[in-house]
Amino acid sequence: MDNLIDMKALLEGVDIFNLSLWLSGLLIILVVIGVRVAFATAFIGFLGLCLFFMQKQGFDRGLVTAMKLAGQVPHSKSTTYALSLIPTFILIGYLAYYAGLTRYLFEAAKRWVGWLPGGLGVATVFATAGFAAVSGASVATSAVFARIAIPEMLREGYDKRFAAGVVAAGGTLASLIPPSAILVIYAIIVEQSVGKLLLAGFLPGLVSALIYGGLVIGLAKVRPSLGPRITGFTWGQRFASLPGALPILVVVFIIVYSIYFGWATPTEAGALGAFVVLLMALWQGMKWGQLKGALMEAAKLTVMIFTMIWGVLIYVRFLGFARLPDVFADWIGTLHYSPYTILLCILLVYVVLGMFMDAIGMLILTLPVTFPAIIALNGGEGVSRADSAFGMTSEECAIWFGIIVVKMAELCLITPPIGLNCFVVAGVAQDSKMPISVQDVFRGATPFFGADVATVFVLILFPGIVLWLPGLL
Template identity: 35%
Template structure:
């Protein structure tokens, strides 16, 4: 068979394995190894296994993943989310539909120190959903708001998914993290504007009773979030100003989160050990998935699939924008059935060279892809954030209500995606400003 056919068969086998429940690391890794055996025999397989895992995972850039995870776990353990939520609520309580908006703002704030959408969704489900239901908010829309706002962690730095994309493609981690800021906060702003209008058109979706806090009460709540703001400014500001390398920013953030836990008196040895265990297990799982993706990518390169695919698309006469639309539609469809990490690791190794070959900016495309990952996380029936909310809700929300409640946010996400497609500078202006061309 020609390389193009072999590559498509391998891609189909990897996707099929993932869809029927085979762990994505195993599905990708085995497919890649079988393909390498077919291309170069047993010698190529053994050589790859002897060199690739060590060469890839010993890269210093990989340290950013466990450090960002540890920072988020420690910050969550220190109850930072509670303080952010309380401060936002005191300033927004008098606004109609305030709990929806507070959830959006708090999730955006927490995203600046946590790169995990699942953690954000689970934490805010336990924190906000009971209050929303108690005050008469629509349960489905409330749960949908929490799940959708949790996705901010994929775009607002530090984002673990951006690091994974950068490591799979060789793109700059720092440039990607900076590029995600404006699209991430733009998404939050669109959510706020839409919710403000929605609760006025349909008042029954929120509570008729809103509360007011005095300015001294509001200022008091700000004192508790001061350390969190400092931590966010140090980590994100350090990356933007160039004072801290992206690979070091995670370590600085983890140390800051540990100091925050110590300051709040929640840094008992047993709890710190639990945080380290959670970090290690999460990072190890991600590393296995990355390793499987790298093995699969290595096969695509050795088989000649990448080069043939680029040549085929270039010679076919298909316009670059049509190829881009096909990739976007394909990712949206895959997002209905496959988890976000699997989609990224399976598709990026062959999509990225095609996009670069067609002349598109790889950083801009990276932000588009992360936005598609964000949409996948809340797309029924397999959106990971939806599962996280259902698991953390303790039966307070029915699955059907959650699926209906998240639909408005899916439409808003598609609107932001269209804006990112139409105006590339939303993603590229800030990296150019900070890092130059």
């Protein structure tokens, strides 16, 4: 008992804000050395809650309170209706893949743009953009087209690094183009409209795809050996490829149309899209083994995402008690620098973090701190366009920042040493006996880092690209 009393006295002299800084530093160390984000955040969050309540209530009662809160918060938050959208979006992508719909999409893109320099690379970019419109997961998109596009490019004499880099970078488009699981997670964390954020990602996703396509053409023009043109397709063959791509286009239309015109919530639109893809897959002759595979893969990815959300929610609750987000937002407001300079500094932090963390983990870990800071920088909640720093309301600022920060999260999918998309592409290539290493994929994806930076600057300079569609909702 004396030891417990001494411990309480020790904690009473500890400033909880400084403690949150130390624990956040420890969290970064744990993530860098390889501890899973879900477990690292849950551990640090629970430890912080224990120390906070022990300081207020003593050892025994504080421990019990922390345990209750750590158990209640993940359940209460993860049962949010909007989060049910995530598994439906993921399921759409896997059903489309197992039904073979992605091959038809790639074939159509190849016939229509293969004549360009690096034509198969351009076709891969546009096909991944199309598949991204029915798949909410970047990793799934990369894995699918590593099996479809890379063998085709290698057969046509494409450079293996170039081919692998195109697929790894093209897979990141699923982070922006709706339906996007990561945009849903952002909307839940910052408490913004899921429907508006999904619509906001549509045009930036297309801009990103066009910049990727332009980069592929430019590289192939400078070095024709990277990707020769594919010629010989007649106009009849091109038009004949369109019906095979039609199912995916129909699903995209259903999801975007239903959300835009308001006759279905995003969750209902996702469920409807999954049902339509399932009917199309069955019509194409999907077998029970393929359906089982799609369901299992969707379940695995869904569980991974929700586990990360649960861990981070515990950590975020501790940060709330420590007032770290509020203090950081107040501090940002006192800086005598241009708002755009501060924004770029925050984005540079995401570049560094992206080298050590996956996209979803990075966002749900940092947004509780960076989002209030950006809103404060813009002028605070309820600010008008005339009085704001970025020339937009607080809601518009939340949507605009969301698209930019998700685009920044895409960078971490192709940057070493984590670069999850690059590891997935290399893994699929090795399983398929293709001579492509992880180093080859990283080297091939390097030019696309510059394309992503260019896209971010375009979205910062022209926020209307982000805000036009949600403004019409």
